[in-house]
Amino acid sequence: MREDLPPLTDSPEATPDSPVPGSTDGGDDLARSRRRLQLDGLGIIASAGGFGFVYGLAARAAGFSPLESSGMSVIVFAGAAQFAAVGYVLGGFSWLGIVVLTAFLNARHFLYSAALAPYLGDVPRPVRAVMAHVLTDEAFALTIAHFRRIGRADTWGYWWAAIMTTFIPWNVASILGSLVGGQIPDPSRFGLDVIFPAAMAGLAVGLVTGRRELVAAVVGAVAAVGVGLAWDPAAGIIAGGLLGPLAGLATPRRASDRPHEAIIVFTPTMDDPSATRPDGSR
Amino acid sequence: MSTTYVWLALLMGAVTYPWRAVPLLTPGMHRLPRLVQEYFRLVGPAILAALAAVNTFVVIDARRHPTAHVGIELLAVGLCVVLVAARRGLLVGLVAAAILAATVRALSGG
Numbered sequence: 001m002r003e004d005l006p007p008l009t010d011s012p013e014a015t016p017d018s019p020v021p022g023s024t025d026g027g028d029d030l031a032r033s034r035r036r037l038q039l040d041g042l043g044i045i046a047s048a049g050g051f052g053f054v055y056g057l058a059a060r061a062a063g064f065s066p067l068e069s070s071g072m073s074v075i076v077f078a079g080a081a082q083f084a085a086v087g088y089v090l091g092g093f094s095w096l097g098i099v100v101l102t103a104f105l106n107a108r109h110f111l112y113s114a115a116l117a118p119y120l121g122d123v124p125r126p127v128r129a130v131m132a133h134v135l136t137d138e139a140f141a142l143t144i145a146h147f148r149r150i151g152r153a154d155t156w157g158y159w160w161a162a163i164m165t166t167f168i169p170w171n172v173a174s175i176l177g178s179l180v181g182g183q184i185p186d187p188s189r190f191g192l193d194v195i196f197p198a199a200m201a202g203l204a205v206g207l208v209t210g211r212r213e214l215v216a217a218v219v220g221a222v223a224a225v226g227v228g229l230a231w232d233p234a235a236g237i238i239a240g241g242l243l244g245p246l247a248g249l250a251t252p253r254r255a256s257d258r259p260h261e262a263i264i265v266f267t268p269t270m271d272d273p274s275a276t277r278p279d280g281s282r
Numbered sequence: 283m284s285t286t287y288v289w290l291a292l293l294m295g296a297v298t299y300p301w302r303a304v305p306l307l308t309p310g311m312h313r314l315p316r317l318v319q320e321y322f323r324l325v326g327p328a329i330l331a332a333l334a335a336v337n338t339f340v341v342i343d344a345r346r347h348p349t350a351h352v353g354i355e356l357l358a359v360g361l362c363v364v365l366v367a368a369r370r371g372l373l374v375g376l377v378a379a380a381i382l383a384a385t386v387r388a389l390s391g392g
Contacts, residue, residue: 036371043376068287075288075295085294087344095290103297108329114305115325121312132303137333144326188387191380194355198362198379201334202372205363207327220328221335228340229348236340237332244328245321 033149037142037157040203041165044138047195048079050187052170055082056177057184062090069178073171077134080234081105105234111241112140119153127155134162137196141203148207212248220244334359358383 052073059069064086072082081102088098112135120128142161147153187193208214220240228236305311314322338359341351361382362375 040372042373046376046380064287065284067283067285068291071285071288072291072294075291076298078294078298081294081298084346085290089287089290091344095293098290099293099297102294103301106298106301109298109301110305111325111329113302114311115322115329117305117308117311118314118319118322119312120306125307128306129303132306133299135302135306140326141330141333148326189384191358191382191384191387194358194362194379194383195376197334197337197355198359198376199372200330200337201359202362202366202375204327204330204334205366206372207330212324213327216324217327217331221331224332224336225339228336229350231348232346233336233340233342233348236336237329240332240335241325241329244332245324248324248328249317249321 030150030154033146034154034157034160036149037146037160040145040199041142041161043195043199044142044165045169047192047199048138048166048169049173050190050192051079051196052173053177054184054187055079055086055170056174056179057181058083058086058177059174060178060181061184062086064089064178066175066178070171070175073174076102077136077167077170078102078106078109079136079170104232108137108234108237108241109135111238112137115144116140116147116158119147120155120158123153123155131155131158131162134167136162136166137200138166141200145203145206148209211254212251215251216244216248218244219247354383354386357386 055073056069059072059082060066064072072085076082076085084101084105085098088101113132116135120131123131139158139162142165143158146157146161204217208217220243222240223243224236224240226236227239338355339351340348342348358379362372362379365375365378366372
């Protein structure tokens, strides 16, 4: 635990969904936030499973063996880049072009990593090295919302978001898809294509706790669409992630915005849900 | 069983991992100046909104040419946002969004 750090995050107000860090029912706060994380993750599981299956089918159709398609899911573990790679292999692109495109598509992960790093400072470095490999859009979205709710890190929550809701469904489904083969279904028939943007938007709403966050989100969205249309969607996402926070910083806080009083407690709680808070509460 | 593309996966992984790992493994990331901390705190809402917006309004063809798109996805995402804002929970929002999109497409023959 660290109590010597400056304030880092907003202090969520006492609502049913966002308990105050340091409150006397800290263990309840953690348990409640974990339950919400698990519920929120159910939709992500459906989305990851559906698209993982389609990826497996697409890879099989492009001539990948099951070992190759599932190897890519385990080693790269980045859906957009994997779909692009399969398409480019089918189109006869060079490996160099595919690798450069992958680096470009996945550059946004740097921002996820930087945003999570302050929370995970006291997690052992080898563990962080493994955490980095499974850091995806979905893992970041679920984790940052969970960390903000409890005002500190929770490694159990990170593993749940990254492994249980994304890594396992994606990999199991992609193996199944590559083994089953056959005609590629259209996920949009079942509405699966809207789950990802809806989940990102819904989790963004949960992070908007004041005017700065609202401006960051709106500017991020507008910049992303503008740059995405003018250049490339991947560049748009990076532009939104870079410009949105700048606009947020330039926005003066209102007096009614939630104060920055929370202290991040760097306590790995992967196996210890009863971890204590600075005030000794559980 | 062919393993050729496993090597491609290794190369793709090699250029992906540094993006994910460098900030997490850099010492002192939790002792950054307050302004930088605040910037990174705002990355969350900004980039999640960016992901949602791009996946709602921009579609790409096989050659990665982007075009603007306004369709049922906008209504579905909007419904999810409204439900989350009304504290109905993300799962409820996601299910409602998926049902809305699937139903409208089925009714319109899409």
